[in-house]
Amino acid sequence: MADGVTATGVGAVLGRLRERFGERFSTGEAVRLQHGKGEAWHKARPPDGVVFCATTEEVATVVSLCAEHRVPIVPFAAGTSLEGQLCCIKGGISVDVNGLNQVLEVNADDLDVLVEAGVTRKQLNTDLRDLGLFFPIDPGADASLGGMAATRASGTNAVRYGTMRENVLGVTAVMPDGQIARFGGRARKSAAGYDLTRLLVGSEGTLGIITELRLRVHGIPEAISAAVCPFATLEGAVRTVIETIQMGVPVARVELLDELQMGACIRYSKLEGVSETPTLFFEFHGSDTGVAEQAETVRELAQANGGGTFQWTANAEERNRLWQARHDVYYAALALRPGFKAIATDVCVPISKLADAILDARADIEASGLIAPIVGHVGDGNFHVQYMIDPDDAEEVAKAQALNARMVDRALAVGGTCTGEHGVGIGKIDKVLKEHPTAIPYWAAIKRTLDPDGIMNPGKIFPMN
DSSP, X not given: OOTTOOHHHHHHHHHHHHHXXXXXXXXXXXXXXXXXXXXXXXXXXXXSEEEEOOSHHHHHHHHHHHHHHTOOEEEESSOOOSSSTTOOTTOOEEEEOTTOOOEEEEETTTTEEEEETTOBHHHHHHHHHTTTEEOXXXXXXXXXXXXXXXXXXXXXXXXXXXXXXXXXXEEEEEOTTSOEEEEEOSSSOOOSSOOHHHHHTTOTTSSOEEEEEEEEOEEOOSEEEEEEEEBSSHHHHHXXXXXXXXXXXXXXXXXXXXXXXXXXXXXXXXXXXXXXXXEEXXXXXXXXXXXXXXXXXXXXXXXXXXXXXXXXXXXXXXXXXXXXXXXXXXXXXXXTSTXXXXXXXXXXXXXXXXXXXXHHHHHHHHHHTOBOOEEEEGGGTEEEEEEEEOTTOHHHHHHHHHHHHHHHHHHHHTTOBSOSSSOOTTTTHHHHHHHOTTTHHHHHHHHHHHOTTOOBSTTOSSOOO
């Protein structure tokens, strides 16, 4: 419970929500457990009740009621977060926004759209396809766009198209007092006052609930080509990425899978014609001529670093199959140790430091005896490690957490960050305290000003005291 909240207050909120929402409000155990965790290894921390909203006004009704009684609120959409953002560590109400699932506007000439927070990236791209447009941010999971904004997601296309930070033009949010506020707009730039859009993007539900988003979209490229290239060594693969970025090749996607992850994907996704070696997945966007030039440059760089034969495809179905295998790495990794969980973590470093960061992480893993594949959106210096652990084995969990701490410390030492895209949640609070010690007091001041009773997703990102 939030500070000052009482069992009587929670009971009053539950009763009034039941009256207002009827069957769209639940205190059933299975529903509460589902809404008390994401895809992370953390144990479920269920809310006291779950309300399924269908409009911004309904969300405002719930927040106003909870604010009156100082009852905690945790927003929920697709449930794909990886750092415990959805754990209701103080109970309260889970506000499910999956019912806010409409694409409200498509302005094809201006390349922007207005969507509700429960719309998923695949749903949006299905709506845009016939207009020759697409939304490029692709974290892998079919996440909700509201959740992607809340965690400042990125993914495989970020090296060319940026992250949610660069692609959100404005938001509508229900603030902690229950008021509906709109920030940003359709203009591509503005010098009018504080940029509160960027304050909400990445706030993980701690400052308000995003219910609508104004997003940039892009034209589908004239030509798209994908390639897979195996490497003799992990270092050769990483060096190829570094040189590609330093040469300014506008590659759309470049993904690294180490040999352990590649083997897992071969078995899980039934990939054929590829080997269990460190591998780069590439995608090139542009004109026919531009794509050919980009690909030839990268092929030459790969060969100089021990790369094998490029396997090309311009066929959309084959490209989708290839990238689906990349998106399924989390589940492929889980299949390496059936019945166990993954501590999925990520860091991001300056591109010149990427080789050392990945090789040091791999050396630590091999010395530990843990099963932990590495995969990365390496074009922007971001990579992930999935430590396969028995969550009931305290020694194994501690070993994985120690390796993760070492990896983060090395990233911070070279100017990197403890998380490139997963966010903080409850999983990286200690890491963000190391990364931003002088910023935390100002974060806390903003939180106290906007959410004085601490009801919005309490206990996440940083401690208030």
